[in-house]
Amino acid sequence: MNQGMARQYKRTAIAVAVGMCAAASGQGWAQEQVGEAQTVVVTGVRAALEQSLRQKRNADAVVEVVTAEDIGKMPDKNVADAIQRLPGVNTQSSAGGEGGFGENDRVSLRGTSPSLQQTLFNGHAISTGDWFVLNQIGGGVGRSSSFSLLPSELVGSIVVQKSPTADLVEGGVSGAINVITRRPLDFRQPLTLEASVQANYNDLSEETEPHLSGLVAWKNAASTFGVLLQGFSEKASVRRDGQEILGYTPISPTSAAVAANPALRGVVVPTFIGATLFEQTKKREGGSFDIELRPSAGVSLDLNGFYSKLEAPHQNTNWLAAPANSVNSLNLVPTNAVVRNGTLVAASFTRNAGEVDNIYRPEAGGESWYLDLNGKWRVNDRLTLSGKAGRTRGKGWDYNDVFYQNNVDGGMNYALNGLAPATVSYPGGNTTSPLSTAWAGGGDAQSVDQENYAQVDGQLRLDHPVLQTFRFGLRWADHHRTAEHPLETRPGPVGFTNPGPAWNGQMYPKDFAKDLGGNLSANYFKYDGAALGAWGAVPGNRLLDYTLRHNWLDEFEVGEKTAAVYGMVDFGGDNWSGNVGLRAVETRQTTIVNLPGGPNPITGSAFGPYTPTTYKRSYRDYLPSLNLKYDLRSDLVLRTALAKTIARPDYSALGGSVSLNDDALSGSGGNVNLDPVRSVNFDLGAEWYYAPKALLSAGFFYMDFRSIVAQGTSTGTYYNNKRSALATYQITSPYNTTGSNKGIETSWQQPFFGNFGTLVNYTHADGELDDGGELLNSSRNTWNVTGYYENERFSARLAYNYRSRYKVGVDRGASQHVAGMKNLTASVNVKLTERLTLTFDALNLSNETIRMYAENEDRPRAFYSNGRTFYLGLRGKL
Numbered sequence: 001m002n003q004g005m006a007r008q009y010k011r012t013a014i015a016v017a018v019g020m021c022a023a024a025s026g027q028g029w030a031q032e033q034v035g036e037a038q039t040v041v042v043t044g045v046r047a048a049l050e051q052s053l054r055q056k057r058n059a060d061a062v063v064e065v066v067t068a069e070d071i072g073k074m075p076d077k078n079v080a081d082a083i084q085r086l087p088g089v090n091t092q093s094s095a096g097g098e099g100g101f102g103e104n105d106r107v108s109l110r111g112t113s114p115s116l117q118q119t120l121f122n123g124h125a126i127s128t129g130d131w132f133v134l135n136q137i138g139g140g141v142g143r144s145s146s147f148s149l150l151p152s153e154l155v156g157s158i159v160v161q162k163s164p165t166a167d168l169v170e171g172g173v174s175g176a177i178n179v180i181t182r183r184p185l186d187f188r189q190p191l192t193l194e195a196s197v198q199a200n201y202n203d204l205s206e207e208t209e210p211h212l213s214g215l216v217a218w219k220n221a222a223s224t225f226g227v228l229l230q231g232f233s234e235k236a237s238v239r240r241d242g243q244e245i246l247g248y249t250p251i252s253p254t255s256a257a258v259a260a261n262p263a264l265r266g267v268v269v270p271t272f273i274g275a276t277l278f279e280q281t282k283k284r285e286g287g288s289f290d291i292e293l294r295p296s297a298g299v300s301l302d303l304n305g306f307y308s309k310l311e312a313p314h315q316n317t318n319w320l321a322a323p324a325n326s327v328n329s330l331n332l333v334p335t336n337a338v339v340r341n342g343t344l345v346a347a348s349f350t351r352n353a354g355e356v357d358n359i360y361r362p363e364a365g366g367e368s369w370y371l372d373l374n375g376k377w378r379v380n381d382r383l384t385l386s387g388k389a390g391r392t393r394g395k396g397w398d399y400n401d402v403f404y405q406n407n408v409d410g411g412m413n414y415a416l417n418g419l420a421p422a423t424v425s426y427p428g429g430n431t432t433s434p435l436s437t438a439w440a441g442g443g444d445a446q447s448v449d450q451e452n453y454a455q456v457d458g459q460l461r462l463d464h465p466v467l468q469t470f471r472f473g474l475r476w477a478d479h480h481r482t483a484e485h486p487l488e489t490r491p492g493p494v495g496f497t498n499p500g501p502a503w504n505g506q507m508y509p510k511d512f513a514k515d516l517g518g519n520l521s522a523n524y525f526k527y528d529g530a531a532l533g534a535w536g537a538v539p540g541n542r543l544l545d546y547t548l549r550h551n552w553l554d555e556f557e558v559g560e561k562t563a564a565v566y567g568m569v570d571f572g573g574d575n576w577s578g579n580v581g582l583r584a585v586e587t588r589q590t591t592i593v594n595l596p597g598g599p600n601p602i603t604g605s606a607f608g609p610y611t612p613t614t615y616k617r618s619y620r621d622y623l624p625s626l627n628l629k630y631d632l633r634s635d636l637v638l639r640t641a642l643a644k645t646i647a648r649p650d651y652s653a654l655g656g657s658v659s660l661n662d663d664a665l666s667g668s669g670g671n672v673n674l675d676p677v678r679s680v681n682f683d684l685g686a687e688w689y690y691a692p693k694a695l696l697s698a699g700f701f702y703m704d705f706r707s708i709v710a711q712g713t714s715t716g717t718y719y720n721n722k723r724s725a726l727a728t729y730q731i732t733s734p735y736n737t738t739g740s741n742k743g744i745e746t747s748w749q750q751p752f753f754g755n756f757g758t759l760v761n762y763t764h765a766d767g768e769l770d771d772g773g774e775l776l777n778s779s780r781n782t783w784n785v786t787g788y789y790e791n792e793r794f795s796a797r798l799a800y801n802y803r804s805r806y807k808v809g810v811d812r813g814a815s816q817h818v819a820g821m822k823n824l825t826a827s828v829n830v831k832l833t834e835r836l837t838l839t840f841d842a843l844n845l846s847n848e849t850i851r852m853y854a855e856n857e858d859r860p861r862a863f864y865s866n867g868r869t870f871y872l873g874l875r876g877k878l
Contacts, residue, residue, distance in 0.1 A: 049749065049757070050693045055159075060570070060579050061627045062163040062641055062683050062699070064088070067156075079179055080107050080147035083158055085784045087745040087761040088175075088701075090777070090803055101240060101866060105148050109162065109174035110701055111741055111765025111778040111806075116647045116677060118172030119145040121179050121306070122372060125169070125477070126150075127394030127449040129366030131282075131312035136396045136447035137483045137554040141652035149308045149368045149394075153213050153232050154288055156182040162701070163641035163683050164625050166568040166581025167457065167471055173647040173679045173703065181304065184217045184226025185292045192217040193878040198839070200236055204515070204867025205279075207237030211873065224294045231287030238314075240278040241513045242864040243421045243520065247271040247812030248343070248854060249324035249665065260333045268859075269344040271665075271812065272354065273321040273414055273424055275524060277508055280314035298378030307369040314364060315529040317508075318357040319431065321412050321424050325353030338415070341858040345416040352412035352426060355405045355438045356524075358501075360532040363399040368392075382461040393450040401442040402536035404501060404527070407435045419819055419851050421518035421863050431524050434503050437496050440535075440542055443487035443549065453477040462569075469570040471581070479560040481651045487544070488551035490606075494540035501527050501535035515865040516849055547604045552594040556655030556670070559590040560648065568625075578628040585646075588618040591654055591672045615672040621646050635690055639699070641683040649674045649709045653734040665720075665729050675736050680704045685745075693757070695749040703741040703767075709734045710773050711810045732810040739775055741767035759786040774815075779806040793831045800824050808852075816861055819851040835878065841871040 052065040064086040084091040088110045106114040119126060128146040130136055135146075161168065162175040169176070198211035211234045219226030248268040251257055258265050286308035293301040326332045326349040334347035372390035379385060410429020416422045457473035503525065512522035536542055543549055568581025591614070598611030625643035632638055648654075655670040685699025713732050720727040743765035751757040762783040767775030781804040788797040801823045808816045824845040830838040847868055852861040 049759070053689065053693065053695055053749065055157075056695075057637060057687065057689060060577055060629050061161055061165055062639055062685065064160040064162070066158045066160075079150040079152060079155060079158065079177075080105065082152050082155065083107065083160060083177065084801060085759065085761065085786055085799060086160055087697075087747045088162065088763045088782075089160065090779055090782055090806075101238065101864075105146055107145075107147060107177060108777045109160070109172075109177075110703075110745075110763070111743060111767050111780075111782075112174040112703070112775065113777045115143040115650050116173040118169060118176040118647070119179070120169060120176060121370060122181060122304070122374075123169070123178060124370070124372055124388060124390055124453055125392055125451050125479075126179075126306075126368065126370055127392045127451055128368045129310075129394040129396035129449065130447065131310055131364050131366040131396055131398075133361070133364070133398040133401065133445050136398060137445045137485045141447055141481070141483050141655065142650045143648065146366065146368075146396075149284070149310055149366060150179070151232055151234065151284065151286075151308070153230065154179075154181055154306065156180045156186070163627055163681065164623070164643045164645055165579055165627060166566040166583045166623070166625050167473060168583075169475065170562075170564060170583060170585050170621070170623060170645070171647055173645045173677050173681070173705075181288060181290065181306070182217075182228060182230075183290050183292050183302065183304070184219050184228040185223055185294065187217045187219065187226075190219055190221065191878075194876070196839075196873055196875040198871045198873030200234075201870045201872075202237060202239065202867050203870070204241065204865065205237040205239035207281075209235035209237055209281075211235070211871070219292075226290075226292045228290040228292075229287070230289075232285065234284045236282055236869075238278070238280040238282060238866070239509075240276075240864055240866050241516060242276040242278065242862060243513070243516060244274045244276050244318065244862045245270050245272070245416075245422065245854075245860050246274065246320075247814045248859055249328065251344070252328045255327055256331045257327050257333050261337060263339060264334075264337065264344065267339055267342055267344050269323045269327055269347075270414070270416070270422075271322070271324040273323070273422055274318040274357070275424070275508075275513070275520065276316060276318040277512060277524075277526065278314060278316045280312060282310060282312040282314075284308065284310045300374075300376045302374040303372070304374075305369070305371045307367070309365065309367040311365045313362045313529075315361070315532075316357075316359045317524070317526045318359075319524045320354040320357060320408075321352055321414055321426075322354035323347060323349070323412070323414060326351060326412065329353055336413075341856055343416070343858050345858060346414065348411070348413045350411050352408055352410060352429065354408050354412070356408060356434070357403065357405050358527050358532055359401070359403040360442075360527075360529040360536075361398055361401050362529065362533055363397065364401075366394065366396040368394040382463075384459045385456070386458075387454075387456045389454040391450070391452050393448070395446065395448050397444075397446040399444050399446075400533070400536075401444065402440075402532045402542075403442050404440045404532055404535060405438040406500065407438045409435060416858065416860060417518065418857050419853065419860060421513070421516050421520055422860065423518065425521075431521070432507070433525055434500055434527075437491070437500055440491045440495050441489045442536055442542065443485070443489050443551070445483075445485045445554070447481070447483050449479075449481045451477055451479040466573060467569055467571050471568040471570065472566065474563070474565045476564075477560075477562045479562070481558045483554060483556050483652070483655065485551040485554040487546050487549050488554075489536075489542040489544060489549050492540045492543045495542060498538065498541055501531040503527060503531070513865070515847055515867070516863050548606050550605045551607055552602075552605060552610045553607055555594055556651075557590075557592040558651050558654050561588040562586065575631040576629065578626070580626045581624070583623040583625070584620065585623065586618065586620045587648070587676070589616070589654070591615045593655060593670070593672060617673075619676070621676070621678070635688060637687040637689070639683065639685045639687070641681070643681050645679050645681055647677040649676060649734065653709055665727055671734050674709060674734060675707045677705065677709060678707045680706065691750075693749070693751045695747060697745075697747045699745045701741075701743055701745065705739040705741070707736050708739050708769070708775075710737045710739075710769055710771075711735075711776075713810060730812075737769050737771055737773070739767065739769040739773075741765060741775060741778065743767075755789055755791050757788050757790075759788075760784070774807045776809060777806050779804045795827075795829045797827045798824070799826070811861075814854040814859065814861065817853050819853065819857075821850065822846060822848060835876055837875045839871070839873045839875060843869040843871075 055065040194215040213232040215230035217228040288306040290304040338346035370392035376386040455475035513520035564585040566583040594610040601609035687697040748760045767778035784801040786799040850864040
């Protein structure tokens with residue numbers, strides 16, 4: 001958000017986010033009014049909701065606002081959680097590659113992909129690092145921010161801007177999310193101290209971990225200089241029980257199965273069916289600072305910074321049945337075969353061509369930081385200049401990754417059950433102790449995202465009865481993203497003959513899959529993670545050669561240098577206001593991709609010779625925007641907006657590299673010639689503020705995608721590292737097409753009987769591609785209901801969210817849909833004294849199972865259970 005937009009949303013009064021001490025009584029909020037400034041003190045949930053409505057009503061653009069008191073009185077553990085109850089906002093618990101976890105990680109607006117919204121911190125970009133390896137390299141390197149690094153403790157307010165203005169940083173087709181942090185001169189008291197301690201308990205992992213946070217803010221008596229410091233340390237134990245169906249493979253027309261049963265021709269079969277146990281202890285630590293100086297009434301300087309590091313080591317064990325390998329590789333004829341909807345949904349085999357996949361990632365994690373300097377100078381009564389410069393960097397890593405696969409024995413029976421877990425058994429097989437080595441690997445990977453930026457903005461007051469202010473400015477940014485895979489190991493010379501990892505008799509938890517439904521077994525062995533790491537470190541067990549095992553296929557670099565200039569006029573009369581402007585931006589893109597072969601290739605890698613190849617392109621976009629607001633009555637506001645927008649494609653889509661899965665015979669590729677996503681957006685809405693703290697609103701939105709990125713699947717022949725032979729892969733690649741997205745948003749907010757109140761939101765989005773394909777991440781229906789009660793000593797909230805099914809992408813050659821999902825959360829706060837509050841929060845009270853499927857519900861993809869999470873704590877303030 002540039003200076004012009006920030007002026008519309010002056011600093012809200014700050015109350016503590018969840019896990020921090022309440023400080024509402026010590027802070028104030030100033031909102032620019034026509035001719036005067038008004039100071040409002042936020043002291044509770046209802047007052048904070050009223051404050052959010054005040055900002056929404058006064059804005060010329062279409063916005064939604066959450067203040068810190070909203071966040072502090074809700075079970076919100078990161079920024080994504082904090083805004084998921086706003087109309088038109090959808091959250092998901094993954095970036096697509098890693099499956100679903102309990103913490104919301106990505107945010108999308110109005111039924112579009114998370115990559116199509118722009119995430120800003122105090123009006124500037126923020127780089128984040130993904131902790132999961134499939135989002136660091138290959139086809140999963142997105143452009144959206146990972147909100148798992150952004151705790152709600154840092155937040156003063158959040159503004160979701162759905163209709164763009166010319167002074168808003170380009171990059172969000174669906175809108176922008178601007179996270180506004182707290183500043184020391186916003187506090188009313190000269191010295192503010194806050195602290196909190198919480199115990200975090202997950203009923204699936206059955207572990208309790210601490211959450212700690214603290215803040216100190218000081219300012220001088222004249223309120224001309226202030227310093228703020230805050231820090232946090234949060235630990236959580238995670239367990240995810242799951243069943244994964246890792247893609248679908250066509251039955252070979254020359255197989256013995258088709259010869260014996262011609263009805264199997266053209267039928268697909270599950271590639272793998274796995275019983276997967278994910279275990280993790282993660283720790284998020286960091287903090288922020290802000291130094292604010294106002295030496296005179298017309299001059300201000302602010303230096304602020306943020307750092308967050310997420311340590312996310314984890315272990316994943318997956319017991320795999322392999323129907324596709326049994327049919328196509330072992331050439332077995334299935335018995336008791338059942339075909340439905342073109343899918344072999346049930347069969348029996350005399351042998352299982354599967355394996356036990358054991359993955360240990362002891363050094364997985366991510367970090368994010370920024371340093372930002374702001375200045376403002378009121379030159380005279382008519383002209384104000386401001387500037388901003390900074391740097392942000394994010395990094396995700398996975399070092400010393402070890403995976404080890406065991407052979408299996410016995411037969412295999414399976415039956416798919418639609419959106420209930422599949423039934424799998426291994427007659428005659430041993431599942432309770434390890435067998436011999438099937439394969440081994442691991443290695444290192446990382447992704448680095450960074451940006452340097454600078455901008456200058458101006459505001460000139462116009463001496464005109466209608467044309468009020470002319471805003472202008474320019475911005476420069478240099479963004480760079482890399483994906484690096486310097487080591488992908490394979491078994492060494494003694495990897496197949498040496499004993500496997502030491503096994504101490506460990507088994508899956510006895511209650512594994514108890515919440516998934518179905519009759520799933522828990523009778524599987526597992527290794528200790530340290531034993532896997534020790535086996536991988538034995539000389540000769542794996543090839544730890546950074547030249548021979550350099551997997552250049554997964555690597556790329558994308559550089560983007562952008563320069564933007566804008567002009568914008570604010571106008572208005574007695575009952576109406578608005579703005580019109582034009583933003584012009586030039587993008588210079590440089591992509592470096594490793595291509596096989598070449599006249600003078602780099603040699604030495606087992607993945608073949610390659611040549612780093614540079615592609616350059618540049619393009620210009622002219623982005624006009626218009627926002628109009630009309631006060632039909634003092635309590636009824638009409639709005640409309642029209643704008644042209646752009647969003648640049650995901651980095652892996654631009655990267656052009658090819659990432660292969662040698663087991664599933666699938667992969668993903670990029671396209672260096674992709675155009676940005678371009679859209680013309682239209683909004684029309686009405687807001688009825690019929691009572692204090694009350695709102696009834698409805699709006700229509702339409703996005704005409706002149707260019708949007710979709711995913712297609714083709715086949716290609718590549719060297720299979722595991723089989724040491726060429727193989728045919730299903731490759732998912734991006735391409736540009738056209739489409740549209742339209743829908744309605746409704747919202748109702750109402751206090752009842754003094755202390756009670758409710759918030760209800762509903763969004764309907766109808767997005768589709770013109771070629772008949774599905775728009776990624778588009779849920780037709782999203783709604784939420786929140787009820788609250790608050791008095792001077794006690795407050796409670798209960799929030800229910802529902803999101804209908806959506807397509808998250810294409811994975812292992814098959815679509816990946818997430819079925820309709822609901823979520824119930826609760827929060828209780830008891831004010832023990834004026835300085836001490838007892839808090840209790842509960843997430844996922846209904847203990848939902850995340851369900852995924854492919855092209856239809858007869859082709860399930862995954863079932864995940866993360867359990868309920870509870871927080872009990874104390875917040876204190878001085």
